[in-house]
Amino acid sequence: MNVVDSSGWLSYFAGDANANQFAPIIQATDTLVVPTICMYEVFKRILAQRGEEAALQAVGVMSLGVRADLTQAIAINAARISSVRKLAMADSIILATARAHKAILWTQDADFEGIDGVEYISKSRA
Numbered sequence: 001m002n003v004v005d006s007s008g009w010l011s012y013f014a015g016d017a018n019a020n021q022f023a024p025i026i027q028a029t030d031t032l033v034v035p036t037i038c039m040y041e042v043f044k045r046i047l048a049q050r051g052e053e054a055a056l057q058a059v060g061v062m063s064l065g066v067r068a069d070l071t072q073a074i075a076i077n078a079a080r081i082s083s084v085r086k087l088a089m090a091d092s093i094i095l096a097t098a099r100a101h102k103a104i105l106w107t108q109d110a111d112f113e114g115i116d117g118v119e120y121i122s123k124s125r126a
Helices: 006-014 019-027 036-050 052-062 072-085 089-100
Strands: 002-004 032-035 066-068 104-107 118-120
Touching (some): 002 006, 002 019, 006 019, 032 036, 032 089, 036 089, 072 089, 089 104
Parallel strands (some): 002 032, 002 104, 032 066
16 A cells, blocks of 8 residues: 655646656555545645646545545554654654555655655655
């Protein structure tokens, strides 16, 4: 199973230099878990940049994967992760969701670099 964090989704939707690295993971919807907090973050960013129609289309694509809601267990594990790793709330929830689903977390967010179960893709400058 795979989880793509919000930075990876935004890269994919923007078609930027790293989009091709996230595309095969995102397009394999049968093994894709999508935390609802990623839907929130992606919708909010695209809404601000490109408007509601584009934001709704993005969430529609995200909905092709398996939606992972924030459960009590994930929330508690996220709080533990945040406390130990000093990660922001959303990042902790995304990592806890990946772990709950025994998924690899794919990201270009440097805050995740070096964490077990995370595949970090350095942001391209191109």
